[in-house]
Amino acid sequence: MEVVPKRARKILLCATGAYHAYTLPRIILQLLHHFADDVQVVLSRAAARIVSTYAVEVASRHKVFIEMDDTVEHVFVPHIELTRDVDLVLVYPASVSILGKVANGIADELVSALIIAAEVPVIFMPIANPAMNDHPAVVRNVATLRDDGYTVLPPLPAMEVATREGMAEFTGPFPIPTLLMQMRAALGATAGAGHARRG
Ligand SMILES: Cc1cc2nc3c(=O)[nH]c(=O)nc-3n(C[C@H](O)[C@H](O)[C@H](O)COP(=O)(O)O)c2cc1C
Numbered sequence: 001m002e003v004v005p006k007r008a009r010k011i012l013l014c015a016t017g018a019y020h021a022y023t024l025p026r027i028i029l030q031l032l033h034h035f036a037d038d039v040q041v042v043l044s045r046a047a048a049r050i051v052s053t054y055a056v057e058v059a060s061r062h063k064v065f066i067e068m069d070d071t072v073e074h075v076f077v078p079h080i081e082l083t084r085d086v087d088l089v090l091v092y093p094a095s096v097s098i099l100g101k102v103a104n105g106i107a108d109e110l111v112s113a114l115i116i117a118a119e120v121p122v123i124f125m126p127i128a129n130p131a132m133n134d135h136p137a138v139v140r141n142v143a144t145l146r147d148d149g150y151t152v153l154p155p156l157p158a159m160e161v162a163t164r165e166g167m168a169e170f171t172g173p174f175p176i177p178t179l180l181m182q183m184r185a186a187l188g189a190t191a192g193a194g195h196a197r198r199g
Helices: 019-034 045-050 053-060 096-103 110-117 136-147 176-190
Strands: 008-015 036-043 088-094 122-126
Touching: 008 019, 008 110, 008 176, 019 036, 019 045, 019 053, 019 088, 019 176, 036 045, 036 053, 036 110, 088 096, 088 110, 088 176, 096 110, 096 122, 096 136, 122 176
Parallel strands: 008 036, 008 088, 088 122
Antiparallel strands: none
């Protein structure tokens, strides 16, 4: 019987520009506590305007990557090298923009290029307001990503930050149990079989 690993050795957390990016330091610590021995973070430029890069670096104890040509120690081509030694890629929060880019093979900055180049499971946790989530293009992109074999979780309840509509859902607990279940399933799917392309 296949043994499903309970913990990942290392995950790569890619954050894009949804307002929820402000929760990253806490999520990193939760991931380290419940699931991963090591978390390396990549921020999109938009995410880096929402959350403090320094707070993310302190929580993860790693330099954060933002640009395609960021280099650190032995990493010179981050969109290829950052996924080489990770068990999975988690995209949280996943903007509608990153869903669209990956669904259409667009790799014009570090996060999208890295996901498209990844040969490990990738899990998206999308977050957007209801109008964006329900837009036909977004619905289509989510379906394409799932058809392509990616795990795309149901969108998290989002507050409309401009009006504060949906604040009650926004302040609810982060669905860490659901996420853990999906991440463990993604690891289990690849146990003993080498790296699957997607989760
Ligand atoms: C305050 C603020 C909150 C935002 N929240 C979201 C969001 O929840 N979901 C989303 O898809 N985009 C959201 N956006 C828009 C994205 O930041 C924008 O589409 C950006 O280009 C995404 O780029 P990225 O995917 O490279 O991070 C927000 C923008 C701002 C300024």
